[in-house]
Amino acid sequence: xxxxxxxxxxxxxxxxxxxxxxxxxxxxxxxxxxxxxxxxxxxxxxxxxxxxxxxxxxxxxxxxxxxxxxxxxxxxxxxxxxxxxxxxxxxxxxxxxxxxxxxxxxxxxxxxxxxxxxxxxxxxxxxxxxxxxxxxxxxxxxxxxxxxxxxxxxxxxxxxxxxxxxxxxxxxxxxxxxxxxxxxxxxxxxxxx
Numbered sequence: 001x002x003x004x005x006x007x008x009x010x011x012x013x014x015x016x017x018x019x020x021x022x023x024x025x026x027x028x029x030x031x032x033x034x035x036x037x038x039x040x041x042x043x044x045x046x047x048x049x050x051x052x053x054x055x056x057x058x059x060x061x062x063x064x065x066x067x068x069x070x071x072x073x074x075x076x077x078x079x080x081x082x083x084x085x086x087x088x089x090x091x092x093x094x095x096x097x098x099x100x101x102x103x104x105x106x107x108x109x110x111x112x113x114x115x116x117x118x119x120x121x122x123x124x125x126x127x128x129x130x131x132x133x134x135x136x137x138x139x140x141x142x143x144x145x146x147x148x149x150x151x152x153x154x155x156x157x158x159x160x161x162x163x164x165x166x167x168x169x170x171x172x173x174x175x176x177x178x179x180x181x182x183x184x185x186x187x188x189x190x191x192x193x
Contacts, residue, residue, distance in 0.1 A: 008032055021046040027070075028053040037061040037128075040068075049074065049091070057097060063104075063135075071142065082106070085135035090142035090160065100151045104135035141176065150185075161191060 004023040007016050008031070015032030017023060020040060027048045034054055040046065040062040048054070049072040057078030062068055066083035070076065071091035078097035081087055084104040089095065106129045108114045117131045124130065136155030140146070144158050147166035158164065158174040165181025165188070174180050177191040 004029070018045060020044055021048070023048040024050045024052070026051050030055045030058075034058045034060055039064050040066045042067050052076075066103075066135075083135075083138075084133075086137040087140075088138070089140045090144060092143045093140055094145045095140075096146060096148040096150070096166070098149045099146050101138055101140075102152070103138050103154050104133050105154065106133050107131060108133065161193065163191075 011031050013031050013033040038060045041064045047069040051073040052070045053075045055077045058076050059080045061082045063084035067086045068083050070089045074089050074093045076095040079095045079099040082102040108131050121127050139157040141160035143161045146164040149167040150164050152170045156170050159176030161177040162174045163179045168181050168185040169183040170185045179188040
């Protein structure tokens with residue numbers, strides 16, 4: 001198995017694939033702009049499996065210790081992946097446009113601390129939140145479908161074969177083969193397999 005490296009001949013953006021990304025030669029990345037916010041220093045910060053695809057608008061906002069993996073034939077179309085610990089997307093998963101997967105809030109929850117952090121941003125070379133906030137892994141099982149504009153919050157596991165309705169906010173674990181929707185997401189029904 002070869003590893004996709006360097007720049008992409010079809011890319012409109014002049015970026016490159018990060019050195020610590022392991023991307024199967026059969027995988028597809030539409031643009032290296034997806035790595036504009038990628039800062040992982042993990043040995044393998046991103047792993048993309050056989051036949052997996054990421055399309056325009058997908059952003060890997062991966063912190064220095066973050067690790068993201070996409071399983072075989074997973075498809076991510078225009079999602080924002082905010083990862084400071086670990087986000088795993090299973091084989092044959094479908095992540096629709098404008099989905100946000102975030103294993104951390106990055107900003108302090110305390111309003112006084114959050115205000116202090118926001119006041120520091122203009123003083124930094126890279127203008128982003130740099131607060132040390134806890135992260136909790138997100139695991140998305142095989143054959144999961146997450147509808148457009150959905151948000152998956154820190155620490156959530158979505159079981160195999162589940163469906164998350166469009167514009168849902170997933171705050172708790174989803175059992176395998178379950179349809180959830182709403183804000184917060186709640187069980188609509190269980191799928192018969």
